[in-house]
Amino acid sequence: MDRRIQKTRDSIFTAFSRLLSMKKYSQITVQDIIDEANIGRSTFYAHFETKDQLLDELCRDIFDHIFAKDLSSEQHHDFSGNKDFEAKITHILYHLKESKHDMKSILTYESADIFWSYFKRYFEKLFADFIDSERYHNVPEEFLLNHMAGSFVELVKWWMKKDMKPEPEVVASYFIEVIKK
Numbered sequence: 001m002d003r004r005i006q007k008t009r010d011s012i013f014t015a016f017s018r019l020l021s022m023k024k025y026s027q028i029t030v031q032d033i034i035d036e037a038n039i040g041r042s043t044f045y046a047h048f049e050t051k052d053q054l055l056d057e058l059c060r061d062i063f064d065h066i067f068a069k070d071l072s073s074e075q076h077h078d079f080s081g082n083k084d085f086e087a088k089i090t091h092i093l094y095h096l097k098e099s100k101h102d103m104k105s106i107l108t109y110e111s112a113d114i115f116w117s118y119f120k121r122y123f124e125k126l127f128a129d130f131i132d133s134e135r136y137h138n139v140p141e142e143f144l145l146n147h148m149a150g151s152f153v154e155l156v157k158w159w160m161k162k163d164m165k166p167e168p169e170v171v172a173s174y175f176i177e178v179i180k181k
Helices: 003-022 030-037 041-047 051-066 085-098 100-106 111-130 141-161 168-179
Strands: none
Touching: 003 030, 003 041, 003 051, 030 041, 030 051, 051 111, 085 100, 085 111, 085 141, 085 168, 111 141, 141 168
16 A cells, blocks of 8 residues: 555544544544544545444454464564464454554444444454364354354453453463363
């Protein structure tokens, strides 16, 4: 993506996140976003058709990287080459912790329900890749994925209330211990 386009998108995302931390999603207008991002109306609409699409893209932007199949070495953690389930969960928790401020603004007010809905769907996909259905042969896969993803969402909510303490490795180990059969 062209650097100017990426810079504009980042500016819009940042402005939108700031607004989400101050106002209810339903009270935010496209004009608010334009003003906060200091861009023109046509620039906004060149990138997004609606604020709903902006929220959708913001969530996708966050989650596509966090849930990438191949883990890479990053500034605060390195799980590259590690493909086990606990490493994947820990990697995701590190990303959430690193974007703590953005997460808190997204999770403020009614935008939280939209965010958690996306989050849960991504987790259902992740768990589908890692869960051994044979271990749960008496449980329908759809129920199992919904249950595990919902449980992880609640774990992240709990962790955020505790100001993201303890460390991601510890939280991931809690989750792994709970889902063991």
